[in-house]
Amino acid sequence: MIRNINLIAIRINRQFLRDRRFLVLSLVVPLLLMLLIKYVFESLPGLARLNVRISDYSILFAAYLVHFLAYILSTIVLVRDRVTGTLARMFVYGYRRREIVLGYIAGYTTIAAVQTALVLVLTGYLFDINLTPDIAAIVLTVLALAIVSVGLGVFISNFARNEGQVIPFIPMVVLPSALISGIAIPIDDLPTALQWCSYLIPLRYAVEVLRGVVLQGGSFFGQLLPFFVLVGIGVVLLASASLTLRERE
Amino acid sequence: MTVESLEKTIEIEDLHKSYGAIRALDGTNLTVAPAQVFGLLGPNGSGKTTLIKAICGILKPDRGNIRVFGLEAGHDRYAVRKRLGYMPQTPSLYDDLSPAENLRFFGGGFHLPDLQERLREVLEFVQLWNRRDDPLYTFSGGMRQRISLACALLHDPELLILDEPTAGVDPALRKDFWEHFTELRNRGRTIFLSTNQMDEAQRCDRIAVVMGGKMLVNETPGTIRGRGKARVTLELEDGQRVEEVADYESALPRLLAEYGLGSQVKRISLKRQSLEDVILDLIGEPQAKERQTK
Numbered sequence: 001m002i003r004n005i006n007l008i009a010i011r012i013n014r015q016f017l018r019d020r021r022f023l024v025l026s027l028v029v030p031l032l033l034m035l036l037i038k039y040v041f042e043s044l045p046g047l048a049r050l051n052v053r054i055s056d057y058s059i060l061f062a063a064y065l066v067h068f069l070a071y072i073l074s075t076i077v078l079v080r081d082r083v084t085g086t087l088a089r090m091f092v093y094g095y096r097r098r099e100i101v102l103g104y105i106a107g108y109t110t111i112a113a114v115q116t117a118l119v120l121v122l123t124g125y126l127f128d129i130n131l132t133p134d135i136a137a138i139v140l141t142v143l144a145l146a147i148v149s150v151g152l153g154v155f156i157s158n159f160a161r162n163e164g165q166v167i168p169f170i171p172m173v174v175l176p177s178a179l180i181s182g183i184a185i186p187i188d189d190l191p192t193a194l195q196w197c198s199y200l201i202p203l204r205y206a207v208e209v210l211r212g213v214v215l216q217g218g219s220f221f222g223q224l225l226p227f228f229v230l231v232g233i234g235v236v237l238l239a240s241a242s243l244t245l246r247e248r249e
Numbered sequence: 250m251t252v253e254s255l256e257k258t259i260e261i262e263d264l265h266k267s268y269g270a271i272r273a274l275d276g277t278n279l280t281v282a283p284a285q286v287f288g289l290l291g292p293n294g295s296g297k298t299t300l301i302k303a304i305c306g307i308l309k310p311d312r313g314n315i316r317v318f319g320l321e322a323g324h325d326r327y328a329v330r331k332r333l334g335y336m337p338q339t340p341s342l343y344d345d346l347s348p349a350e351n352l353r354f355f356g357g358g359f360h361l362p363d364l365q366e367r368l369r370e371v372l373e374f375v376q377l378w379n380r381r382d383d384p385l386y387t388f389s390g391g392m393r394q395r396i397s398l399a400c401a402l403l404h405d406p407e408l409l410i411l412d413e414p415t416a417g418v419d420p421a422l423r424k425d426f427w428e429h430f431t432e433l434r435n436r437g438r439t440i441f442l443s444t445n446q447m448d449e450a451q452r453c454d455r456i457a458v459v460m461g462g463k464m465l466v467n468e469t470p471g472t473i474r475g476r477g478k479a480r481v482t483l484e485l486e487d488g489q490r491v492e493e494v495a496d497y498e499s500a501l502p503r504l505l506a507e508y509g510l511g512s513q514v515k516r517i518s519l520k521r522q523s524l525e526d527v528i529l530d531l532i533g534e535p536q537a538k539e540r541q542t543k
Contacts, residue, residue, distance in 0.1 A: 007357040011343070011350075018345040018384065085341030088307045092335040094358030096327075248309040248323070249302065
């Protein structure tokens with residue numbers, strides 16, 4: 001089983017490295033988006049009057065970016081595997097469902113880890129914040145979020161027959177994550193119904209951990225509950241993705 | 250598992266599969282004996298690919314049974330798949346990887362101890378060993394088809410299931426493919442393939458014609474051709490020509506009985522329908538019936 005998971009992960013990373021345009025875009029786009037966030041928010045006069053420091057939000061935006069990119073990438077690629085018939089070929093050639101799901105998670109988490117590292121370095125540099133003291137907690141949380149995002153992507157991809165059908169699923173995850181995860185609007189300020197809905201948003205738990213550790217200066221051990229909820233969501237998504245991955249049309 | 254089922258590589262009973270209102274398989278029955286080249290013929294949309302996918306366990310039929318090597322194709326699919334090689338209709342390979350990388354990845358699932366050796370053998374057979382490290386997106390459609398076949402041959406399976414294996418392949422290589430299929434058959438392997446090429450049907454040990462998800466016939470090419478008609482022409486001494494189109498077996502004896510073998514028959518010519526014509530007639534009959542009922 002481990003061998004097959006490894007073969008899938010290596011294959012995914014090899015494809016990623018081979019596709020130069022995709023490689024450059026995947027690495028440059030997050031950096032450009034972080035730059036965009038910085039300049040747009042810094043130019044808003046209202047924020048300065050309210051005494052809001054955009055640097056406080058930068059690490060949360062960085063987490064959001066990793067979540068968003070890992071989710072879209074894994075959803076589209078798995079659907080492409082289904083459309084081109086390579087997924088069916090994998091099944092006939094001895095790969096099992098759980099190996100495929102875990103192989104994709106391993107492969108895309110490697111890519112997400114590279115993106116995470118880049119985004120974090122840029123965040124520290126652009127917003128002039130020192131992430132070093134909390135780096136282990138940040139990396140652990142963002143990586144857990146990346147794994148959840150890939151799991152979510154693999155799970156969602158089971159409901160799409162082609163790349164076109166994936167498109168409606170993208171805003172369905174991306175927009176609620178931006179609006180009710182606590183990144184921009186504090187969850188306590190949301191209507192009660194939306195506060196309940198926010199419990200279903202994986203990003204909420206990553207935001208809680210990062211806010212507690214980086215912005216409020218708390219210890220990671222004080223944020224273990226949201227961290228383990230995030231990990232739990234990951235486990236549930238992995239199990240659901242394994243069970244729902246259609247082996248037989 | 251019965252002794253009888255061990256003597257059959259594939260057994261399909263009353264298989265049904267619908268996509269909405271379209272019946273892709275409609276009570277399909279089929280038996281394939283071991284060590285045969287078995288050809289599945291039929292027009293586009295007749296249910297060939299659906300049947301092939303069901304045999305490989307990647308399509309769940311609505312009802313009916315499929316047994317491969319005596320095992321249930323759905324429930325025992327992992328055991329069945331170890332023993333079969335599948336070549337889908339479209340190449341289904343990773344374009345940004347090379348042939349060697351694709352084969353190593355798909356062959357990896359079988360944990361072959363001699364993977365590198367087998368890889369060389371199959372790539373040499375499809376004459377692409379010298380291109381083994383080039384990315385697949387630089388290959389033509391026919392070349393990808395060859396890599397796809399190489400992939401199916403990699404673990405030297407007992408049963409090869411090939412969905413239109415020679416589509417897009419040039420004539421010289423097509424000949425090589427067929428020689429290889431025959432050689433594999435002689436080594437006891439079973440080859441189950443779908444094709445639209447009538448000349449390929451002639452090279453099969455047995456052929457089944459499928460139409461609208463139903464098996465019209467499952468016999469040897471010779472027997473199927475024997476079902477065809479013959480045009481018998483008698484030229485008589487007085488210059489008269491008598492012509493009759495009838496069953497191949499009965500036409501000539503009947504005409505000779507009528508006109509006698511005596512001196513009045515100057516010349517006899519007999520033209521049999523080709524296998525292609527017989528198959529086209531077989532396919533045409535249900536289509537004509539369908540048109541009539543509409």
